[in-house]
Amino acid sequence: MVLKLMCPKCGRQVKKEDFLGKVCKVCFEEQNPEPMTLKISSIPLCTNCGKIYGHKWLPRKQIWDVIKSNIQFSQDNLYLISYTLKDIIMSGRQGVQANIRYYYKHGGKKIVKTFSKSLFLKTTTCPICGKIKGNYHEAIIQIRYEGKEEPKGVWKLIEQTIRPYEEDNTIAIQDKGYLKTGGYDLNITLKTIANTIVKNLRNAFQPEYKISHRLVGFDMPASKKKYKTTYLLRFPPSNESL
Ligand SMILES: [Zn+2]
Ligand SMILES: [Zn+2]
Structure with missing residues (x-):
């Protein structure tokens, strides 16, 4: 015979192992609402590059990180066991359904x-794609050298520097314009990328260096002046050609 006990809350006869604390499982669930919630009901998605927004714009494959950081x-003592994510359509819009198994x-x-929670993917354009679409670049890097021969390794170092951004679906260089003699201009989408390129080039080649800022507008929402930065890098003739 199975020993049953009466639940003091609902009065049902319930097996001992079906008690949680002092009451039966059913009463326990009623008294203790879902201990897990998500702070968000949607995730911004850039329709252009496919990135999603968490604390910053991230590749779509990091969607779980965004969800997890909003749990x-x-x-106390709640532990995640596993999760599944499923692409769904929610009233004609893209969405994702998260099923999260956990215990406490x-x-x-x-x-x-x-x-379980279904999240909308709120379609938008990320700031970088907005700049690219609007043909807007925050910085220009002017590479200058003697004669027609580009110093060895300069372009290679630039390519190496921008590779992580390109892998991240960020277009670093919007345009590369060659001059007739001795150099080219690079239109760089973001100033932070330009800064990194310039820093690496200066460390490796010690070119002559000049930086200038030009006021190009006013960012209303941020109420900040907008500047375009120009970096001029003049490279000495490379040793091999001396
Ligand atoms: Zn009960
Ligand atoms: Zn984008």
């Missing part, structure tokens, strides 16, 4: 639950 617990301990018992 809130109302219980209550009165010495391990309570396993699955939390």
Whole structure:
């Protein structure tokens, strides 16, 4: 014979192992609402490059990181077990359904639950794609050298520097314009990328260096003046040609 106990809350006869703390499982669920919630109901998605927004714009494959960082617990000692993500259509819009398995301990018992939530992918244009579409670049790097021969390794170093951005779906260089003699101009989408390129070139080649800023407008929402930065790098003739 199976020993049953009466739940003091609902009065049902319930097996001992179906008690959670002092009440039955059903009453326990009623008294303890879902301890897991998500702080977000949508995730911004750039329709141009496919990136999603968490604390910054990230490749789509990092969508779980974005979801995970928005999980809130109302219980201590809550542990994630596994998750699945499924692409879905929500009233004609793209979405993703997250199923998150987790457990927590209550009165010495391990309570396993699955939390499900559907999130909209809110289509938008990320700032970088916005700049590229608007043909806007924050910086220009002017590469200058003697004669027609580009110093060895300069372009290679630039390519190496921008590779991680390109892998990240960020167009670093919008345009490369050759001059008739001795150099080219690079239109760089973001100033931070330009800074990194210039820093690497200066470390490797010690070119003559000049930086200038030109006021190009005013960013209303941020109420900040917008500048375009020009870096001029004049390379000495390479040793081999001396
Ligand atoms: Zn009960
Ligand atoms: Zn984008």
